[in-house]
Amino acid sequence: xxxxxxxxxxxxxxxxxxxxxxxxxxxxxxxxxxxxxxxxxxxxxxxxxxxxxxxxxxxxxxxxxxxxxxxxxxxxxxxxxxxxxxxxxxxxxxxxxxxxxxxxxxxxxxxxxxxxxxxxxxxxxxxxxxxxxxxxxxxxxxxxxxxxxxxxxxxxxxxxxxxxxxxxxxxxxxxx
Numbered sequence: 440x441x442x443x444x445x446x447x448x449x450x451x452x453x454x455x456x457x458x459x460x461x462x463x464x465x466x467x468x469x470x471x472x473x474x475x476x477x478x479x480x481x482x483x484x485x486x487x488x489x490x491x492x493x494x495x496x497x498x499x500x501x502x503x504x505x506x507x508x509x510x511x512x513x514x515x516x517x518x519x520x521x522x523x524x525x526x527x528x529x530x531x532x533x534x535x536x537x538x539x540x541x542x543x544x545x546x547x548x549x550x551x552x553x554x555x556x557x558x559x560x561x562x563x564x565x566x567x568x569x570x571x572x573x574x575x576x577x578x579x580x581x582x583x584x585x586x587x588x589x590x591x592x593x594x595x596x597x598x599x600x601x602x603x604x605x606x607x608x609x610x611x612x613x614x615x
Contacts, residue, residue, distance in 0.1 A: 463573065464576065464577065465504070465505055466575075467571040467572050467573045467575035467577050468502060468503070468577040468578075471502070471571045471572055471609055473609065474502050475509060476511070478512065479511075482500050482512035482605065482608055483512045485512065485604055485608070486498040486499065486512045487514055488601060489582050489598070489601055490514045490515075493598075495582045495588075496515050496516075496559075496585050497514060497515025497516070497559070497582065498514050498515065498580075498581070498583075499515070499528070499581050500513070500569070500578065500580050501526070501528045501579050502577055502578040503523060503526065503528060503576075503577065503578050503579075506523050507521065507523050507526075508520065508522075508523055508526035508529065511578070515559070516558075516559050525552055525553055525554055527540070527543075527549065527552075527554075527566060527583075528579040528581060530548070531566035531567070532568045532577075535568065537567045537599065538564070538565070538566050539590050539595065540563065540564045541563060541588060541589050543561060543563065544562055544587075549564075561584070561585060562584060562586050562588075563585075563588045564582075565581060565582050565594075565595070566579040566580065566581030566582075567579060567598055568602075569606045569609050577609065578609070579602075580598065580601055580602035582598065
């Protein structure tokens with residue numbers, strides 16, 4: 440099922456079309472220089488903090504390419520790349536707000552996702568979109584678990600703070 444981006448608008452309004460916006464988003468990702476760049480401690484420390492803080496099985500800093508999700512940093516049992524169509528983070532970058540799904544198996548958009556129905560059997564997802572150069576969403580900071588769970592307002596605020604740190608690193612202005 441194709442997913443449209445909320446920042447897409449008609450050319451008549453002066454806003455970019457979804458195709459133009461996606462090209463600009465991919466250029467932003469390319470300018471970051473992070474796609475396929477391997478492990479880096481500046482990102483890995485954030486995912487380790489997320490796993491410890493939230494007590495989840497998995498934490499990810501993802502980058503979303505044209506056809507795949509690249510895990511820039513992750514703790515957990517996932518492959519380094521995932522088809523974009525199967526990536527929860529692909530939905531996360533469609534809006535400014537965090538995406539929190541307490542039980543993926545009970546959600547109509549995700550219940551038949553192979554990451555839910557097969558190993559690693561993910562049930563919980565919470566992600567915050569990350570902006571890259573030029574302000575386009577290029578990925579996300581997210582936490583996942585193999586059991587359903589809730590994430591209250593304080594937890595969302597803490598995840599946002601970690602995402603803010605990750606975003607600084609994506610843009611090359613973090614403390615490193």
